[in-house]
Amino acid sequence: MRLLIVEDSPALGRDLQAALSRDGHAVDLAGDGAQALAFAGAYAYDVLVLDLMLPKVDGWEVLQRIKQGQGAPGVLVLSARDQVTDRVQALNLGADDYLVKPFAYDELLARILAVSRRGGSQLPLLVAGALEVDPRARLARVDGSVLALTPKEYGLLETLLSQRGTVLARGALFEHLYDAQSEASDKVIEVLVSTLRGKLARAGLPDLIETRRGYGYVIAA
Structure with a gap:
């Protein structure tokens, strides 16, 4: 947020x-x-x-x-x-x-x-198959087991899941997750996606986040 x-x-x-x-x-x-x-x-x-x-x-x-x-x-x-x-x-x-x-x-x-x-920017509970994301507790679970995510990884997952079916560009994700004083570039999103995918894969969800070449990332509807 x-x-x-x-x-x-x-x-x-x-x-x-x-x-x-x-x-x-x-x-x-x-x-x-x-x-x-x-x-x-x-x-x-x-x-x-x-x-x-x-x-x-x-x-x-x-x-x-x-x-x-x-x-x-x-x-x-x-x-x-x-x-x-x-x-x-x-x-x-x-x-x-x-x-x-x-x-x-x-x-x-x-x-x-x-x-x-x-305001509708967050939903009480976000679900995609075995994955549940609870914005109030700021926790993600797969089949009831909590994923050990960094705050940025959690923020990325929540953002993609709350806009499920919408392709989000790297720049848009960066603007949502990093403040104006950040010295990072939007390429940090690629690193975040990679580490998040790894944790999701180990939990049994290897294909949850899709890359749309030239457009961005999406969790398909």
Whole structure:
């Protein structure tokens, strides 16, 4: 899942980016509202985690402008503003959820996943024959046995399976799995596909991921 953290506290922003990246997400960080709008215009995000008190362009305007666009991402407002009127205003402007600071990281992560499911970017359970992928637990199982996947391998498998039957180009997969600051090239997707295929083959699913030469990768419908 690709996330954008919009937070003007450098320390909190970096902590959130690091924690969510460790959980296998591609995470970009914007320190003000203008940068947030630029990121949102350049990349397709599943969820924005949005502070309201921002320099340059405040969070209220960011929320309103993002939600006016087509294919708008889910938005979780994360703010120290704890009045009911603030929550109501944010929800009326299109926010999908509202979490007050200070917060527990586990709750934040659960709410991000809930917002992503609400937007249709993740399904409760993804199944392909003996393979089951549970986005909430971030686990993949074959015949009930858990596959030992790295966060990126899991993210690749979930992305392909959630769009089963759709050929996804290497560049599109890279953009979904890696943040804007990544120094890797999109050729890393070939390595990920190779290692994931190896683990699936050892679990009895050698032909699950197909290569469409010149187009990309697909898990056939």
